[in-house]
Amino acid sequence: MTAELIDGKAIAAKLRETIAGAVGLMKTDNDVQPTLVVVLVGEDPASQVYVRNKGIATEKAGMRSIEHRLPEDAGEVQVIELVRRLNADDEVDGILVQLPLPDHIDSSRVINEIDPIKDVDGLTEVNAGRLILGKEGLVPCTPQGSIIMAKTVRESLSGLHAVVVGRSILVGKPLAMLLLNENCTVTMAHSRTKNLASVCRSADILCAAVGRPRMIEGGWLKEGATVIDVGINRIEENGKKRLVGDVDFEAAKLRAGAITPVPGGVGPMTIACLLRNTVIAAARRRGLAVPAI
Numbered sequence: 001m002t003a004e005l006i007d008g009k010a011i012a013a014k015l016r017e018t019i020a021g022a023v024g025l026m027k028t029d030n031d032v033q034p035t036l037v038v039v040l041v042g043e044d045p046a047s048q049v050y051v052r053n054k055g056i057a058t059e060k061a062g063m064r065s066i067e068h069r070l071p072e073d074a075g076e077v078q079v080i081e082l083v084r085r086l087n088a089d090d091e092v093d094g095i096l097v098q099l100p101l102p103d104h105i106d107s108s109r110v111i112n113e114i115d116p117i118k119d120v121d122g123l124t125e126v127n128a129g130r131l132i133l134g135k136e137g138l139v140p141c142t143p144q145g146s147i148i149m150a151k152t153v154r155e156s157l158s159g160l161h162a163v164v165v166g167r168s169i170l171v172g173k174p175l176a177m178l179l180l181n182e183n184c185t186v187t188m189a190h191s192r193t194k195n196l197a198s199v200c201r202s203a204d205i206l207c208a209a210v211g212r213p214r215m216i217e218g219g220w221l222k223e224g225a226t227v228i229d230v231g232i233n234r235i236e237e238n239g240k241k242r243l244v245g246d247v248d249f250e251a252a253k254l255r256a257g258a259i260t261p262v263p264g265g266v267g268p269m270t271i272a273c274l275l276r277n278t279v280i281a282a283a284r285r286r287g288l289a290v291p292a293i
């Protein structure tokens with residue numbers, strides 16, 4: 001058996017097209033152009049690339065992108081003051097504080113200053129609580145992208161056994177909640193889980209968000225399982241630098257029913273879901289109907 005490839009690039013491109021269409025309608029019908037503000041503190045090279053890519057994608061979707069850069073030695077109070085200014089700015093629909101922040105800044109304090117209605121990363125305690133309570137909020141982008149991808153190959157997720165390996169606040173926990181909201185039976189696995197291989201073997205949907213290259217072996221999968229590989233690991237192999245997931249892709253595709261590649265899987269969906277959240281935030285904040293995106 002060779003698994004169906006869940007092509008994150010193609011799915012994300014389609015989603016971005018739909019978002020651009022919705023943005024176009026917001027402009028013509030309501031004279032609204034959603035605005036996303038990204039706050040970057042310091043000079044971390046990877047963060048600079050992410051922020052640039054987010055800005056380009058935002059503008060391509062027809063939205064306004066604004067970048068605020070603060071120096072590495074900016075104080076926590078300075079960052080919080082900026083966030084408060086953006087909260088109060090009626091032109092701003094979405095606020096994203098690029099993580100990680102420098103060590104001297106308490107990320108949790110800064111993130112929780114973001115007005116939940118503008119929290120397009122879905123990381124404030126208010127939005128995390130709303131997700132658990134099944135209330136309307138903004139959902140973290142990577143988990144949302146993972147669900148959208150799983151749904152492209154499964155008509156319904158209801159009743160399926162989903163195993164999420166990894167329990168971070170950013171990915172594992174919200175992903176498990178979203179799967180639960182889809183009526184999956186959810187198992188959360190982590191570094192203390194016993195018999196991880198056999199837990200994984202019971203999964204109809206296996207989501208890996210660990211950060212360990214190719215940790216999930218082909219033999220750990222149920223025949224026909226849907227595999228969502230969130231992991232992005234930089235390795236050097238045969239003298240070449242490359243990106244690999246948490247799942248051993250070559251072995252897994254022989255057993256899985258469908259699988260996301262790395263790169264080109266969950267990664268592109270994350271930015272597409274950020275754009276989606278920005279449109280949703282803009283519509284809700286302005287009392288407009290939320291477009292079906």
Ligand code: NDP
Binds near residue numbers: 209210211212231
């Ligand atoms: P974290 O380091 O915050 O969490 C990793 C989780 O994996 C922890 O819950 C940890 O368990 C668990 N874990 C570690 N080792 C093992 C093990 N041997 N067996 C089982 N579980 C284990 O990582 P993130 O959630 O932030 O990210 C996970 C991966 O996803 C990374 O590769 C990251 O780069 C990638 N990522 C990709 C994104 C995308 O856009 N595609 C976005 C965000 C992340 P414990 O809690 O017990 O320590």
